[in-house]
Amino acid sequence: MAWTVSWKVFVDGQDMTDGMRPFLTGITVSDKDGTASDTCSLDFDDSGGQLKLPKDGAKVQVYLQGAAVFSGTVDTVRSSGSRGSGRTLKVTAKGFDAKGKVKEPQSHHMDDATLQQFLGKAARRAGLSMVIDPALAEITRDYWSADASSFLHMGQKLARELGATFKIRGDKAVLAKRGTGESAGGGTMPIVVGRVPGNVISWDIAPLTTRRSFKSGVSRYFDRPSASFKSVSLDTEIEGADAINEVRSLAADEGQAQGIAEGRKSDSKREGGEGTVELDLEVTAQAEGTFMLSGARPGVDGSYRIAGVTHKADRGGGSTTSLDLKQPEGGAGKDDR
Incomplete structure (x- = not known):
């Protein structure tokens, strides 16, 4: 079967699209809101066992419909097969090199310093550059300590404490204020529009949840x-x-x-609401961006914060984008009829 979506895959900077085309059967890319690394899975038909395994630590970039949707490092390669169903090969990559210094414990401290100074120092020791939201960068404390924690752990801990999103992509780490619809640099995140009928395939949304609502x-x-x-x-x-x-x-x-x-x-x-929606492929969708829904029903239509994005493209089944949704606003959760 022929692909119905345009795609390209680069490995260590080399365009491998033409070589992969006869064997690649599926692409899955996930972009989360900082609770986990971005991931990419490439599924291959390995019936003849002729595919060469990627080398350890290979860099991977994936494009869908001309847009860059993933950049990372090969993490695992898994071969599967049985007597009756042939052989497959799954190559999985993460948004950062899991063998690098991001997981190495650090022991250092700073007195009377800003968050930018402290976390920037920790990032450099991990071999990364650091971008921090201006709303967080100038937070000053009289004492900061790494306390034998890895840079990855420090970033995740501070993100939970400050209501922020922590992300490592390639050689850059980002700490952004969560729920604002803006990037760490202050730019506006993409807005995705979903219409029923239209580009929305299905939805399952609870625009009002009270378990984690506090005064x-x-x-x-x-x-x-x-x-x-x-x-x-x-x-x-x-x-x-x-x-x-x-x-x-x-x-x-x-x-x-x-x-x-x-x-x-x-x-x-x-946490005032939650849900999922499946769309026709929408490559502009990013975690922490805004999703605008219309045509579903009063009280459900409105804006939501995107907590996670999964793009799926299949050689035989087209392509879709699934969104995990949080933070209902703009009429979502209120039926004023």
Whole structure:
């Protein structure tokens, strides 16, 4: 069967598209919101066992419909087969080199420094450049410590604490404020439009979920000048919520407590709804971008934050994009009829 979607695959900078065309049967690319690495799977018909395995650590770039949808490093190669169903080869790549220094423990500290200075230093030790959202970069603390943590662990921990997205792609690490629809550099993320009828194949959306809705986020810290425990509280602005989301751990100071409380506020808004939607292939979709839905029904139509994107292209079955959705806004969750 012939492909119905345009694709290209580069390995270590070399265009391998023509050589792969007789054997490649499927492409799957996943872009998550920072909780996991971007991944890509290439499925091959390996009936004759004639395919050469990619070398360890090979760099892979994938394009769909002319757009770059993945760049990373080969992580695993898996051969499967049985007596009655032939042989297949699956090549899986991750958004960063899992054998690199991103997982190496670091032991260093900084006094009276910004988040940009501290995490930038940790990134350089891991062999990466660092881009931090301006809203987070100037956070200043009197003491930062790596505490024998890897750069990967430090980035993920700070992202959870600050309500941010942490991502490593190739040789660049990014820490962006979550839920704003903007990139770490301040630019607007792509907006994807879904229409029913139109490019929407299916949807399964709960525009209102209350389990993780809180009235406010509270973080406690010990104030040294007054020798007493104090707290920072931020209203989440969620209508009808009564419960208070108090963080169990103690913050180091008021600045950290403020950051943690803001992170809890962001999380509560983000978890106010959830769902999935499947579209005709939409290569512009990115995690943390905005999805605008229309034509489904009142109370479901509106805007959502994209938490994850999966592009699938199949030699015999066309191509689709699946979105994981969070943070309903713009009328989603409200039926005003």
